[in-house]
Amino acid sequence: MNDDHNETPRPLHRSSSGPPPRSGEDRGRLRHRTVGAPAPTVKRARYMRKNMTLPEVLLWQQIKGKKPKFRKQYPIGDYVVDFACTAARLLVEIDGKAHDMGDNPQRDIARQQLLEAKGWSVLRIPASEVLADPSAIAEGLLRKVSDQ
Structure with missing residues (x-):
């Protein structure tokens, strides 16, 4: 005999004031539950999704x-990449002029090596090429990931 009907129903939401926590903001949780990124990186990715550059938008x-x-502004560890195709393990970075200044080229190389060590392929595309012909860049990307 099953006494499940005698149990009190479980509430749909926590009995705290306010809405339930958003993904990655659960009490005591240090990392995002799906991508393993720290909460500050997930927060930065959310901000960057709302404030994309023109080449990224195009x-x-x-x-x-x-x-x-593809996913936009995808957090991986402590980094946020412009686009990611998780099925093909491909990351796409749109490089503007800032990537050529100061120590940014060395940081980009170190970041790329770390991501490749985690099993990702990294494709860097100059922002000027995206601005010139975004549809051709998109076609090439889609062809690349569908061939894999």
Whole structure:
């Protein structure tokens, strides 16, 4: 005999004031539950999704909703990459002029080596190429990931 009907129903939400926590903001949780990124990196990725550069917006308009799926401003560890295709393990970085200044080239190389050591392929595309022809860049990206 099953006495499940005698148990009190569980509430749908916590009995605390306010809404339930957003993903990655659970009490005591140090890392995002799906990508393993620290909470500050997830927060930075959310901000960057809302404040994308023009080349990022133009490319996103071309690849959004296509298969295989790309994610924008994707957090990985302590980094946020411009676009990621998790199915193909491909990361796409749109490099503007700031990537050529100061010690940024060395930091980009170190970051790329770390991401490649984690099993990702990294594709760097100059922002000027995206601005010149975003649809051609998008077609090339989609062709690259569908060939893998």
